[in-house]
Amino acid sequence: MTAAPADLLIERPATTDGPALWRLAKDSKTLDLNSSYSYLLWCRDFAGTSVVARGADGEPVGFVTGYLRPGRPHTLFIWQVAVDPGHQGLGIAARLLDGLTARLAAEHGITEVETTITPGNTASERLFTSFAERHGAGVTREVLLPADLFPDGPHDPEVLYRIGPLTDFTAH
Incomplete structure (x- = not known):
């Protein structure tokens, strides 16, 4: 993997970033695309826990x-x-995840990260298992949301990845 560009600026999102986040999610072709309105609100209400x-x-x-x-x-x-x-x-996702968790460990004392990943999403599986390794944490997995709970058509189950306790926030 090539390193993330040195001139990459990592910061909290602003409400004006909502349209770009919506486009990035849409262009990913793997994420569930939420409404553009939700990305605008996310950048307003959850900027402190996002990057x-x-x-x-x-x-x-x-x-x-x-x-x-x-x-x-x-x-x-x-x-x-x-x-x-x-x-x-380029390692951008890992750099974002590391930076966000280090900031929130310092600000809020977080000791655990959770996410859900659909089976077969190997890029996300690699991102989160390598994150756990970098931070000396274990990973447990269990189905959180079975496929039959989703009312809007076929959807893979969402597997909960619980990563923790996080112990190493030194620079990586």
Whole structure:
């Protein structure tokens, strides 16, 4: 894998980033695409638990959206991860995930990350298992949402990946 560009700016998203995040999710062709409205609100209400990567022109080339779980404030749930197809394979997703979790460990004391991945999404499986390895954490998996719960047509089950405890937030 080639390294992420050195001039990549990683920061909290702004509401004005919502349209770009929607486009990145749409262009991923693997994420469930939410309404454009939801990306605008996400960038407003969950900017503190999300992150965007900007290319040299200042435009978003990747993002991670997440939230602290109600009732489990030391658990960060990662909702979506997307990287522009022209920027994939550069380690941007890993850099975003590492940066976000390090910030939230310092700000909120998170010790665990959760996400769901559909079976066969090997890119996401690799991203999160390598994240666990980098941070000295274990990974457990269980079906969280079986396919038959989704009312809007065929949908693969969503497998919950629980990663923790997170112990190593040194620079990677």
